[in-house]
Amino acid sequence: MPYADLRAFLHRLEACGKLRRISKPVDKDWEIAAVSKVAFERIPEPQRAALMFERVQGFDIPVVTGALGSSRSIYCLVLDCDVGDVQRKWADAELRPLAPKLVSAGPAQENVCKGDKVDLTRLPIPTWTVGQDPAPYITSGYVITADPESHIRNVGTYRVQLKGPNKLGLFINYLQGGRLHVEKNHQLHQPTPVAIVIGADPVIGLVSVSRLPQDMDELAVAGALRGEPVDVVRCRTVDLEVPATAEIVIEGVIRANEFESEGPFGEYTGYMGPKAMSYIVDVQCVTHRSRPIFQAFISQMPPSESSCIRSMGREATLQKHLAEDLGLPVRDVHLLEAGGAAAFLVISMKKNHPVQPRTAMCGAWSYAPQFGKITVVVDDDIDIRDVNSVLWAISFRVQPERDVLTMPGMAAVSLDPSQAPPEVPQEDISRRVSSKLGIDATRKHAFPAVAAPPKEHLDLVRKNWQSYGF
Ligand SMILES: Cc1cc2nc3c(=O)[nH]c(=O)nc-3n(C[C@H](O)[C@H](O)[C@H](O)COP(=O)(O)O)c2cc1C
Ligand SMILES: [Mn+2]
Numbered sequence: 001m002p003y004a005d006l007r008a009f010l011h012r013l014e015a016c017g018k019l020r021r022i023s024k025p026v027d028k029d030w031e032i033a034a035v036s037k038v039a040f041e042r043i044p045e046p047q048r049a050a051l052m053f054e055r056v057q058g059f060d061i062p063v064v065t066g067a068l069g070s071s072r073s074i075y076c077l078v079l080d081c082d083v084g085d086v087q088r089k090w091a092d093a094e095l096r097p098l099a100p101k102l103v104s105a106g107p108a109q110e111n112v113c114k115g116d117k118v119d120l121t122r123l124p125i126p127t128w129t130v131g132q133d134p135a136p137y138i139t140s141g142y143v144i145t146a147d148p149e150s151h152i153r154n155v156g157t158y159r160v161q162l163k164g165p166n167k168l169g170l171f172i173n174y175l176q177g178g179r180l181h182v183e184k185n186h187q188l189h190q191p192t193p194v195a196i197v198i199g200a201d202p203v204i205g206l207v208s209v210s211r212l213p214q215d216m217d218e219l220a221v222a223g224a225l226r227g228e229p230v231d232v233v234r235c236r237t238v239d240l241e242v243p244a245t246a247e248i249v250i251e252g253v254i255r256a257n258e259f260e261s262e263g264p265f266g267e268y269t270g271y272m273g274p275k276a277m278s279y280i281v282d283v284q285c286v287t288h289r290s291r292p293i294f295q296a297f298i299s300q301m302p303p304s305e306s307s308c309i310r311s312m313g314r315e316a317t318l319q320k321h322l323a324e325d326l327g328l329p330v331r332d333v334h335l336l337e338a339g340g341a342a343a344f345l346v347i348s349m350k351k352n353h354p355v356q357p358r359t360a361m362c363g364a365w366s367y368a369p370q371f372g373k374i375t376v377v378v379d380d381d382i383d384i385r386d387v388n389s390v391l392w393a394i395s396f397r398v399q400p401e402r403d404v405l406t407m408p409g410m411a412a413v414s415l416d417p418s419q420a421p422p423e424v425p426q427e428d429i430s431r432r433v434s435s436k437l438g439i440d441a442t443r444k445h446a447f448p449a450v451a452a453p454p455k456e457h458l459d460l461v462r463k464n465w466q467s468y469g470f
Helices: 006-015 031-042 072-079 083-095 177-187 202-208 218-226 305-325 356-367 387-396 455-463
Strands: 019-022 050-053 063-065 111-114 142-146 153-156 159-164 167-171 192-198 231-234 241-243 248-262 276-288 294-296 330-335 344-349 374-379 404-411 433-440
Touching: 006 019, 006 050, 006 072, 031 050, 031 063, 072 083, 072 202, 072 305, 083 218, 083 305, 142 177, 142 202, 153 177, 153 202, 153 218, 159 276, 167 248, 177 192, 177 248, 192 241, 192 276, 202 218, 202 305, 305 330, 305 356, 344 356, 356 374, 356 404, 356 433, 374 387
Parallel strands: 019 050, 063 294, 344 374, 374 433
Antiparallel strands: 050 063, 111 276, 142 153, 142 192, 159 167, 167 276, 192 248, 231 241, 248 276, 330 344, 404 433
16 A cells, blocks of 8 residues: 555554654754754664654644655665565666546645745744754755646755745756756746645655656656555646645746855765855745644765665666666666765676676766766675675775776766865856766686685584574
8 A cells, every 4th residue: 555645654654663753842943953963873774763853843843854764674664665676666667657646636735825925934944054054944845847848747856945935945956857947948038837845655755866767757656656646736826736645835936047046055975065056936835734744854964864765766777777778787786875875886797798897887877977976896796785895896806907997077976075166156067077987896807716714614603603602
């Protein structure tokens, strides 16, 4: 049974012991960020839970963080599958998307505030990097736009700065789906209708943070992932549709060809992302459920919820591309969380031709140009989720002159602070171009046997482990 909404999923998390309710009153302007961060650092990954801040001082709306990706097992609960099935689930959903179903009414519009009644300061939007972010930020908006020509919808999560009771700043980086829609409208000197969804069936959150082909409707992929179409309702003031069971929906328009300073913002790289000249959203309507829940993603320094949810979905779609579309003998792909699930990519393969490692690198770089600034290819005996194992392969299966390549003039990892100092504007072209490093750490010839006690001896000792006094 798919989750009907965010609430149904939170109930499931609670039943699995993966929702922690915090009843102590908290200040949204520093405490939610700090408690979420300490929870991330104190609680080992397998035991991490979503955090429900029930009493946010000055607001009657609770805030939930870590609901979709404070651990891999929570991510798997969203998809309702085992870790080993995540990639298959994504691949199937992309092959057989299921279009959303338009319904005439939904709880997302139980309450409607239009025009003068709109007041975004009544939402408990947290401040994250206190003293550095200029304002509160919505970190888990599912930003919906439509292509002005094809009308194909895009859903993407982009940072949203609170600028006033009915004004937001929206940062959509280059190469992103939503940005293409805005740029097409800019060419025509028209504003871009936008709907920002906060809190919905968690599967919608996962497609929102995942890069899918531009002609693919993320809500249709969400439908396939959940096994039933997503019910959508028409927005009240813009020509868009939103999930019918969303908690909160902000409707507005992105001004045509107007930009305003937005940021800096504490980013997924673990550094402050520079100020940018970003889009301006004039908000004309807010709809919400009765007793809505405000959801936020935990980002900043990896590992974070942001790096967890990005890595799992990105790995799945990249694996499918390399193995199924290109037919390469790729076994596993991993975007290290230390690299914000973007900068550092490792691919394992059962190579049967010496050019395949480089083919895999090029395949990854062309499919996802901003990822894998450092890309390492290893043989399939290496567990690429074990950093030590990867570094072992790099140490002893690589001859730098023969096996390392750099490729200039490639796309940059977004917001990579090694590109340029903070004073260089975000829009500067130098921030978009980067070189790539490829390391072929597969064996190029027969290798000596691995030096370890014979397997039968190790198995015997493992069996009798306690007899050695451990
Ligand atoms: C917490 C979080 C915050 C994000 N913030 C931004 C952002 O501000 N701008 C941006 O371009 N991408 C941001 N992303 C990445 C996009 O969500 C991701 O690239 C996604 O694929 C975008 O959807 P699209 O491919 O349909 O454009 C963020 C992701 C997460 C998980
Ligand atoms: Mn997209």
